[in-house]
Amino acid sequence: MSKQRVISFPHMGDYHIPIRTLFQRLYPDAEVRPAPPITKETAALGARHSPDFICEPFKYNMGNFIEALESGATMLLQTGTGCRYGYYGELQEQILRDLGYEFKFLCLNRERAHPRAAYQTLKQFGSPLSVPQTAHALLIAMASIRAMDRLAGYVREHTASVHQPEDMSQIYSEFLKHLRSADSLQTIRTLDKSYGKQLRRLPQAEIVSPLKVGIVGDLYTVMEPFANYDLEQRLLARGVSVSRRMSLTFLLFGPPRRQRLRAAGGYLRHPVGANGLDSVAQSLAYAISGYDGILHIKSFGCTPELNAVPALMNISTDYQIPILHLSFDTHTSPTGLETRIEAFLDMIAQRRETRADIQPGRRHRFHLHQGRHPR
Amino acid sequence: MLEANAVKNEITAHAIGTLSRHPEVRTILEIGGQDSKIILLNDGVVTDYAMNTLCAAGTGAFLSSQAGRLGLDIEDMGPLALESKSPAAIAARCTVFAESDLIHKAQVGYSKADLVAGLCRAVASNYLSNVGKGKKITPPVIFQGGVSRNQGVVQAFREELGAEIFVDQSGPLMGAIGAALLAKKAPKREVSFRFDLTEQAFDTRAHICERCPNHCEVTRFFRNSVELDHWGNRCEYV
Numbered sequence: 001m002s003k004q005r006v007i008s009f010p011h012m013g014d015y016h017i018p019i020r021t022l023f024q025r026l027y028p029d030a031e032v033r034p035a036p037p038i039t040k041e042t043a044a045l046g047a048r049h050s051p052d053f054i055c056e057p058f059k060y061n062m063g064n065f066i067e068a069l070e071s072g073a074t075m076l077l078q079t080g081t082g083c084r085y086g087y088y089g090e091l092q093e094q095i096l097r098d099l100g101y102e103f104k105f106l107c108l109n110r111e112r113a114h115p116r117a118a119y120q121t122l123k124q125f126g127s128p129l130s131v132p133q134t135a136h137a138l139l140i141a142m143a144s145i146r147a148m149d150r151l152a153g154y155v156r157e158h159t160a161s162v163h164q165p166e167d168m169s170q171i172y173s174e175f176l177k178h179l180r181s182a183d184s185l186q187t188i189r190t191l192d193k194s195y196g197k198q199l200r201r202l203p204q205a206e207i208v209s210p211l212k213v214g215i216v217g218d219l220y221t222v223m224e225p226f227a228n229y230d231l232e233q234r235l236l237a238r239g240v241s242v243s244r245r246m247s248l249t250f251l252l253f254g255p256p257r258r259q260r261l262r263a264a265g266g267y268l269r270h271p272v273g274a275n276g277l278d279s280v281a282q283s284l285a286y287a288i289s290g291y292d293g294i295l296h297i298k299s300f301g302c303t304p305e306l307n308a309v310p311a312l313m314n315i316s317t318d319y320q321i322p323i324l325h326l327s328f329d330t331h332t333s334p335t336g337l338e339t340r341i342e343a344f345l346d347m348i349a350q351r352r353e354t355r356a357d358i359q360p361g362r363r364h365r366f367h368l369h370q371g372r373h374p375r
Numbered sequence: 376m377l378e379a380n381a382v383k384n385e386i387t388a389h390a391i392g393t394l395s396r397h398p399e400v401r402t403i404l405e406i407g408g409q410d411s412k413i414i415l416l417n418d419g420v421v422t423d424y425a426m427n428t429l430c431a432a433g434t435g436a437f438l439s440s441q442a443g444r445l446g447l448d449i450e451d452m453g454p455l456a457l458e459s460k461s462p463a464a465i466a467a468r469c470t471v472f473a474e475s476d477l478i479h480k481a482q483v484g485y486s487k488a489d490l491v492a493g494l495c496r497a498v499a500s501n502y503l504s505n506v507g508k509g510k511k512i513t514p515p516v517i518f519q520g521g522v523s524r525n526q527g528v529v530q531a532f533r534e535e536l537g538a539e540i541f542v543d544q545s546g547p548l549m550g551a552i553g554a555a556l557l558a559k560k561a562p563k564r565e566v567s568f569r570f571d572l573t574e575q576a577f578d579t580r581a582h583i584c585e586r587c588p589n590h591c592e593v594t595r596f597f598r599n600s601v602e603l604d605h606w607g608n609r610c611e612y613v
Contacts, residue, residue, distance in 0.1 A: 036588070037587075039588040039590070040589050040590060041589070042588075313509060320422075322423060339384050340426065343384050343386035343424060346383065346384070346387040346421075347386075347387070347421045347422075347423075347424065350420055350421060351420050351422070354418070354420050
């Protein structure tokens with residue numbers, strides 16, 4: 001077995017950059033190669049080898065895995081906690097083995113995602129790094145993730161208000177290019193600062209106050225542009241300022257559960273699995289801070305987000321803020337999406353014109369729909 | 376292609392058009408051939424809307440295919456439905472199953488009028504549970520789209536909602552009126568609308584881009600052999 005090990009993993013947005021750096025450090029003698037970019041072919045391949053009613057991230061991951069194996073990967077990564085995503089690893093491994101592939105499967109899901117267990121698993125798979133060295137590698141990955149999310153967030157919110165929007169995305173992709181080769185905390189910090197400065201220095205457009213839309217929803221569909229048919233790009237192209245709090249940074253370093261429950265302001269009194277609670281809390285924050293509308297996006301059949309819908313409807317009525325619910329799966333049509341977004345933006349623009357005097361405000365606090373505990 | 380002043384989609388256009396005739400409207404129900412939507416308004420502003428997402432059950436296409444099965448013209452369905460005293464209960468969650476149910480009810484011996492009335496009810500209840508799901512329907516309610524010509528469906532909505540349903544005779548034109556109003560409001564442009572549409576040569580060419588495994592279906596659009604636009608691509612390399 002002198003063959004070099006090739007490590008591969010599924011895609012989610014641009015996060016393949018820090019993940020790749022991380023695993024290159026953990027396994028210096030292996031080649032780390034993210035799965036080939038997601039295409040229609042990937043989606044079709046994944047859907048063919050997945051249960052029909054499973055949610056979409058499973059199918060995309062599956063397609064990524066198969067294409068990675070076909071292009072020579074010998075070790076795959078998977079993770080997941082929170083909802084049934086946490087059980088995907090086992091099922092995907094079994095399906096791939098049944099298809100006849102041979103590979104090692106590094107699966108850090110559920111309880112295996114805890115630091116001690118994760119470190120042991122990494123060791124088992126032959127990482128030569130000591131605990132402090134592993135921690136250092138993790139710190140670098142976290143720093144890149146934070147920097148990416150910070151800048152990407154700025155780009156989403158401010159593209160609509162700069163003079164030449166294309167400069168924004170250009171600066172950001174240049175940042176990503178440099179981030180690929182950044183291998184120390186110092187370099188990442190410098191990149192973060194200098195590109196942040198470049199973005200903030202772009203000349204502002206004449207027209208102020210673009211429409212402000214917040215995006216909430218299930219983490220994968222929200223963060224993987226292929227899965228949501230480039231929803232954010234479509235909005236940015238229409239001159240909308242887009243905010244999204246969900247990111248890897250949020251997932252890794254977000255507020256603790258109690259604080260998130262409090263942030264849901266009584267609209268949910270218990271977590272509803274994965275990030276359903278966060279969708280509610282974030283929507284409430286958008287409603288209170290006077291956003292024009294909220295897009296709630298989820299993969300078809302996502303139970304936690306489905307659980308969040310009634311609470312979102314209450315927020316929508318109480319704060320008079322329109323919420324568009326969009327469900328995505330591999331059968332979604334981009335034209336249908338375009339029509340719905342167009343109509344939604346027309347609607348919120350019209351509302352803003354005619355009801356500029358109406359300020360959103362808090363009306364009712366509690367609702368009966370979500371399990372009140374008997375005393 | 377048309378050098379239009381404003382490009383708007385059907386939801387906005389219908390809302391604006393209807394408001395111009397009926398400023399007090401709060402709910403617009405619309406059922407067309409293949410899609411159905413609901414638009415909610417308050418003080419003349421669209422506050423919410425929904426469109427059918429999954430299937431065509433409960434749209435005009437369903438009614439016309441069933442009319443064909445019963446050997447009726449689609450225009451005759453409305454008046455016939457109104458004659459019925461005890462409409463047949465037809466399970467219309469799914470078009471295909473509705474058809475089996477219809478055949479069954481016909482075999483059992485329901486009259487044609489009862490069957491048609493049952494179909495109309497099925498359309499209305501399907502619409503309300505699919506498109507109107509979770510929406511608060513406040514009168515005045517206006518019903519438009521092709522299916523609003525069918526008196527049977529109008530009657531079914533009246534019963535389901537317990538409210539008066541208005542059908543405007545110029546209902547089918549509301550979208551056009553709305554589009555015209557929006558164009559009037561839009562900023563003036565240098566080039567004016569091309570009314571010489573029929574004298575131009577338009578051409579579309581579709582091909583599958585092979586540059587990456589995504590295989591986008593790119594459609595290029597030409598006017599007099601000059602490319603105006605292309606779409607279907609996910610990246611800029613076309």
